[in-house]
Amino acid sequence: MSEDIDSRRDDSGATAPAPRVAVEPTPQAPAGQAQPGPEAATPGAATQPPFNAGNPYAAQTQTVAHTVVKTKTKKLPVFLCSLAGMVVGAVLVVALIMTGALNVNRDAGTATATSEPSGGSQTIKIDAEDTTLAEAVSAKALPSVVSITAWSSGSSENVMQGDDSEASGSIGSGVVLDTDGNILTNNHVVEGATDITVSLNGESYEAELVGADTSSDLAVIKLKDVDAKNLTPIEVGDSxxxxxxxxxxxxxxxxxxxxxxxxxxxxxxxxxxxxPTTSGTYIYANMIQTDAAINPGNSGGALVNDNGELVGINSIIESYSGSSSGVGFAIPSNYAVKIAKQIIGGKTPEHAYLGVRLGTVTASNARQNNLSVNEGAYVGEVIAGSPADEAGIKKGDVVTKVNDEQISSADSLIIALRSYDVGDTVTLTVQRGKNEKKIDVKLGSDADAQTSQGEETNTDSAEGAGNGMSEEEFLEYLRELMGNGGNNRQ
Known part of the structure; x- marks a missing residue:
């Protein structure tokens, strides 16, 4: 997440009571073990007999008793056991090699990464005997991850000169996608920025915003005046x-x-x-949860697998303090790269579109409005000509399922639909009065809806992907969902 994020992200503003912290006591010696000290007796020391007072000139003697236990080892059984162990070990090694679990060719090797769309590649030489997994992955992936500083409402030059009265900035990360200089990051890292600076391999570059998908919290920036030879596109894995x-x-x-x-x-x-944000609602669907440390400034950076392949874009954390608590989340690479390619291609990122305005059904408002169900997504309006309209969805319906997935709120319906592609057909289970119906809907594209929404200057209900809800309804639901201290526990 970008460095100025509080709680889950930089601009959430949510605060919460600090969690209990267990402090480990100072390590103590195990019970029964003597504590060393200036007067502690040395274990095993002989005891001096008393002085012979009757004969002071007699030689003083001491007696030390030793107990010796002799054992006799029978050589034949030991030999047979050793031989059997060698045979079993050899069989296991052969089996591991045949199954491919053990790679006997662990000499110094090479790892080659190729990235689309430019086809840039990198070759990293790795000594398998002296290199750990973390070292090998770092060597491969680090050159493909950049640091981003975004300034807004002011100039970075003014800040360097000590005048930061009108400037604010955030620090985040990004991933090099190609040798054209396109970099994938989070939208909240660069949102509203007037100046963007990228640090890559010790060099500083200016960058410009190519485009963003606000609802997915993804953006693409492009480096200015950079030599393709200095860029190492990341290898993209299959999330x-x-x-x-x-x-x-x-x-x-x-x-x-x-x-x-x-x-x-x-x-x-x-x-x-x-x-929710000041610019809309970020929808994070099907994220990867990890305990790898993710802190402010990690937003937009890479989550890679043991092959050094990109599998996620680090985006948010769950934390009382705003720093890593071992619960971080990344947008899957398959989805993030798909959106990035649409942005780079000059297209408006599209998402599955239903075409309704929604509210959340709770036990309280269900009683007040005599609804038949206590939870679900209430259809407050059906957009004319939308997929929902064509499928027969009506105002007043309560959506309770998408295929077999239970829907408990407007928010959960929005997230569920984001998991599908444009053109997919889903079965919605709706409650219409006292009757339950199943309706098949072919999802459309929200590209046109996004364009029309951008032209509107005053609206109380954000359509987003055509599945919006009023800000008041959303915040009411979010307060219920988040519970203690604004932490949305998944």
Missing amino acids: DDLSVGEWVMAIGSPFGNEQSVSTGIVSSLYRSTAL
């Missing part, structure tokens, strides 16, 4: 192949510390949430 427990590395600029890495695992998959 759909991730599994819980898989090793991952987060790369970025936490607190402005460039080229920093942290490692962890995939803690969970398919985490989804939505966050």
Whole structure:
């Protein structure tokens, strides 16, 4: 996340009571173990007998008793056991080699990464015997991750001269996509920026905004006057192949510390949430949860797998303090790169579009309005000519399922639909009065809706992907959803 994010991100503004912190006591010696001291007796020391007072000239003697236990080893059984162990070990090694679990060709090797659309490649020589996994992945992926400083409402030159009265800035990270200089990052890192500076491999470059998808919190910037030879596009992996427990590395600029890495695992998959902002609602669908440290400044940076391939864009954290608490989230690379390609191609990023305005059904408003269900997404309006209109969705319907996925709120319907592509057909379960109906809807594109929304100057309900809700309804729902201290626990 960008460095000025509080709680989940820089501009959320949510505060919460600090969680309890357990402080480990000073390590103590195990019970029964003597504490060393100036008068402690040396273990095993012989005891001096009393002085012979009757004969002071007699030689003083001491007796030390030793107990010796002799054992006799039978050589034949030991030999047979050793031989059996060698045979079993050899069989296991052969089996591991045949299954491919053990790679016997661990000499110094090379790793080659190729990235679309420019086809730029990198070759990293790795000594398999002396290099750890983290070192190998870092060597491959670090050159592809940049640090971004975004200034708004002022000039970075004025700040350098000490005049920062009208300027504010944030620090984030980004990922090099191609040798044309296109860099993928979070929208909240560069949103509203008038000056963007990128630090890459010790060099500083100016950058410009190519485009952004506000609702997905993704943006693409492009470096100015950069030589393609100085760019190392990141290799993009398949985020759909991730599994819980898989090793991952987060790369970025936490607190402005460039080229920093942290490692962890995939803690969970398919985490989804939505966050309101001054410019709209960020919809995070099917995110990757990881315990790799993600802090302010990591936003827009890379989450890579053990092959050094991009599998996610680090975006938000769940934390009382605003710093890493071991619960971070990344936008899957498959989705992020797809949106980036649309932006680079000059297209308006499109998402699955239903064409309704929504509210959230709660137990309270269900009683007040005599609704048949206590939760779901209430259809307050159907946009004329939209996929919902053509499918027969009506005002007053309450959507309770998308295919087999339960819908508990307007927010959850928006997130669920974001998981589908334009042209997909979904089955909506709706409650219409006392009757339950199943309606098939072919999802459209929200590109036209986004364009028309951008032309509107005054609206109380954001359509977004054609699935909006009023700000008042959304904030009411969000307060219920977040519970203690504004933390949305997934």
